[in-house]
Amino acid sequence: MNDQPIGFIDSGVGGLTVVKEAMKQLPNENFIYLGDTARCPYGPRPKEQVIQFTWEMAHFLLNKKIKMLVIACNTATAVALDEIKEQLQIPVVGVIMPGTRAAVKATKNHRIGVIGTKGTVKSASYKRAIKEKNENTKVTSLACPKFVPIVESNQIHSSVAKKIVFETLLPLKNKHLDTLILGCTHYPLLRPVIQDAMGQDVTLIDSGAETISEVSMLLDYFNISNAENKKMGYAEFYTTGSTHLFDQIAQEWLDKGEIQSKQVTLGGTDNAS
Amino acid sequence: MNDQPIGFIDSGVGGLTVVKEAMKQLPNENFIYLGDTARCPYGPRPKEQVIQFTWEMAHFLLNKKIKMLVIACNTATAVALDEIKEQLQIPVVGVIMPGTRAAVKATKNHRIGVIGTKGTVKSASYKRAIKEKNENTKVTSLACPKFVPIVESNQIHSSVAKKIVFETLLPLKNKHLDTLILGCTHYPLLRPVIQDAMGQDVTLIDSGAETISEVSMLLDYFNISNAENKKMGYAEFYTTGSTHLFDQIAQEWLDKGEIQSKQVTLGGTDNAS
Incomplete structure (x- = not known):
């Protein structure tokens, strides 16, 4: 039994589709989301850069004491999952x-x-x-x-x-x-x-939706679910870009009332890209 | 990539329903099954005895170099899964x-x-x-x-x-x-x-069928699937009881042609129960 949050990272708002499914399947769990909107899209970037950005996001969430990391981004999963999974002590899941x-x-x-x-x-x-x-x-x-x-x-x-x-x-x-x-x-x-x-x-x-079935299974497998929490879980949102646009999309998509994300700066956040 | 077999244990023939689903979902994998038919049913037995019998089955399959153990028996899962999972180095899955x-x-x-x-x-x-x-x-x-x-x-x-x-x-x-x-x-x-x-x-x-979805995920998660095997997997069957009755049930249920199980003796196999 573990009430630490599950961390989600994405190049932008896309990972919210994974969080939506998580809120549905895992109502007791707590979530922290980080979208690297300022440097989105990741798709056209060189592999080495995507790996670096993904590590920066992972470190941000590790400092928030997450119990599991979901790389809720296909581009980042494709190039960085194996390396990150191998090096972290917590379970790491890709899409x-x-x-x-x-x-x-x-x-x-x-x-x-x-x-x-x-x-x-x-x-x-x-x-x-x-x-x-x-x-x-x-x-x-x-x-x-x-x-x-x-x-x-x-x-x-x-x-x-x-x-x-x-x-x-x-x-x-x-x-x-x-x-x-x-x-x-x-x-x-x-x-x-x-x-x-x-x-x-x-x-x-x-x-993303399929990924949450894997998250659910791994929470049980490693015995780290927040099963005895009788409260509904909480969710925190961070973005490297505009909080206004992020909140607008998150509110409409998640349909969970008002969302107030916080803006953060990562390693060498490159707003120009 | 790992062509070692996945091991299944049950008090008797029941775990074959799990193997059937495994053969369907994981056609490349190899399987070893052990049914403790001579001491079936486990249901009415004291907890300590079920734990002991389950360990005996697990050790039999560990000697066969399995890469994952599926406790394909609810009675055994209920009382022995946590202990066995904690002590073995390979992934252990219950139902x-x-x-x-x-x-x-x-x-x-x-x-x-x-x-x-x-x-x-x-x-x-x-x-x-x-x-x-x-x-x-x-x-x-x-x-x-x-x-x-x-x-x-x-x-x-x-x-x-x-x-x-x-x-x-x-x-x-x-x-x-x-x-x-x-x-x-x-x-x-x-x-x-x-x-x-x-x-x-x-x-x-x-x-049992649901369990194979978990097995499938864990094969990927721990990177031990037999994905590059281009042959169909094999299956071996062992029973502590009558091979004749076991083969009859297994052939009808699995519908994979003739099955020839081998009779084995476990720790203190108690044919009288």
């Missing part, structure tokens, strides 16, 4: 393996699509993980670099967003996919539009 | 927490039933675990001591079996349960009869 397991379980025709940032697609992490589980599965990956900026600027309901999503996903339409992994935690915020673009027959896999 | 998580997720009216052996019900393990996750859930537990002998004697299709199941479950009929945990790995072999007796509206939770 790629849970999404992979769910997709392999869901597909019937063994044609899985993966959409993500340039960094995630370049890492081929999903493709490799899927092939290891079932080498006969055909995996089609597509980078969607325009999606994260739509979400970070809170334009998800705009007609421009719809047009961009439909156009971007066009190359996947004739691939006979029955399952599509939303391989970026920002994408569930665009889920209805993505579902419309792909058609209702395609099962969308929300890697 | 109670996976069943609990699935039931808490499935119930809508927060009335969950648990059926199991006398030992499992007496331990109150499910009740405690469910209450820790949601204290507002009403849990009704019922020991069904006649079910294991029906399965072990391969009488599952008999009319007597049906009569016994219907009569035993009668006390649960007016409890307004929407979810029932099959809290003994033998019970999924009686699933159709149990479903008939409870009604089609009640969701039956197969703890």
Whole structure:
């Protein structure tokens, strides 16, 4: 029994889709979230830089005495999970393996699509993980670099967003996919539009939601859940960028009343990028 | 990447329901199964004796170089999991927490039933675990001591079996349960009869099947899956009792062709019980 918070890190607001699922599945737990909005997107950045930024976020949360770290960002998971997991004493969870397991379980025709940032697609992490589980599965990956900026600027309901999503996903339409992994935690915020673009027959896999099942299992496995807490858990939010825009998106998405994030500065926060 | 087998132990043939799910979800993995049929059922035995027998089974499989141990028996999980998990270097998984998580997720009216052996019900393990996750859930537990002998004697299709199941479950009929945990790995072999007796509206939770999702996650988490094996996995079966009856049940249940188990003797195998 352990009432320390679970930490979530993301390049921006995308990891909130993982926190939303955590609040639903783990109502007794406490959460701390850090979004590196000032340096978002991570997708186009060099691997070494993403690893460095991810460590900076991890250290910020370790100072807050988290009991578990969730890398709620596919780009960061792809390049930094193994290293961080190996070096930390607390359990560290990424979003790629849970999404992979769910997709392999869901597909019937063994044609899985993966959409993500340039960094995630370049890492081929999903493709490799899927092939290891079932080498006969055909995996089609597509980078969607325009999606994260739509979400970070809170334009998800705009007609421009719809047009961009439909156009971007066009190359996947004739691939006979029955399952599509939303391989970026920002994408569930665009889920209805993505579902419309792909058609209702395609099962969308929300890697973040799947990740919380793994978090739940590991809390039990390591016996560190906050099971005897009779209060509802609390959540704290930090961002390296504008708190105003962050709070607006977090309030709408999490639907838990007013949210007041705090602005923080990380290592060499580079607002210009 | 690790091609060592995953070990499964049970008081008898019940753990085969867990192996069946493992063969489905983890086709590349290798399995070793040990059923302590000669000393089955464990349900009515004193706690100390179940702990001793479970250790004897664990040691038998550790000598076979297993990479993970699944205690595919609720009675043994209830009393021996914590101790064995703490002392072994390999991951050890029980069947109670996976069943609990699935039931808490499935119930809508927060009335969950648990059926199991006398030992499992007496331990109150499910009740405690469910209450820790949601204290507002009403849990009704019922020991069904006649079910294991029906399965072990391969009488599952008999009319007597049906009569016994219907009569035993009668006390649960007016409890307004929407979810029932099959809290003994033998019970999924009686699933159709149990479903008939409870009604089609009640969701039956197969703890064993849920356990394999945990095994799958932990194989990834500890990076010990046999992912690059391009062959289908193998399975070996050991029993302390009659190989003839064991093979008959295993062949029908697993539906994987002929099975030839080997008879082994454990510590103080007590054939008279």
